[in-house]
Amino acid sequence: MQQICLECGMSVNETMDYCPKCDNALNLQHDGSTITVDIAHQGERVSEALRKMQSEIDSARKGVAMCIRLVVGSGLIRDEVLLALRDLKFRGDIKNFESESFNAGAVLVRLK
Numbered sequence: 605m606q607q608i609c610l611e612c613g614m615s616v617n618e619t620m621d622y623c624p625k626c627d628n629a630l631n632l633q634h635d636g637s638t639i640t641v642d643i644a645h646q647g648e649r650v651s652e653a654l655r656k657m658q659s660e661i662d663s664a665r666k667g668v669a670m671c672i673r674l675v676v677g678s679g680l681i682r683d684e685v686l687l688a689l690r691d692l693k694f695r696g697d698i699k700n701f702e703s704e705s706f707n708a709g710a711v712l713v714r715l716k
């Protein structure tokens with residue numbers, strides 16, 4: 605699979621960490637966009653929602669979005685997601701996360 609260096613436009617193999625042309629750190633590049641994913645409103649159990657969250661974050665980190673917005677509802681899934689995100693942040697897989705002040709049922713995760 606190829607990815608495009610957002611700095612210089614070169615097509616680069618997605619396994620590379622740095623652009624061979626302009627030396628930019630590819631895994632830090634983002635286009636400022638936010639992806640929204642609902643992980644809690646199709647009758648998911650907590651374990652399913654957490655798996656969904658992990659795979660969405662994994663694939664989003666390979667892309668160019670800056671943030672992923674997780675719609676988590678207001679119940680147990682939300683609590684467990686916040687715990688899991690704390691862990692991901694500790695490991696450095698995500699930069700930061702916060703519950704949206706105007707909508708507690710959604711969490712904004714800063715990927716890059």
Ligand SMILES: [Zn+2]
Nearest residue numbers: 609612623626
């Ligand atoms: Zn480049």
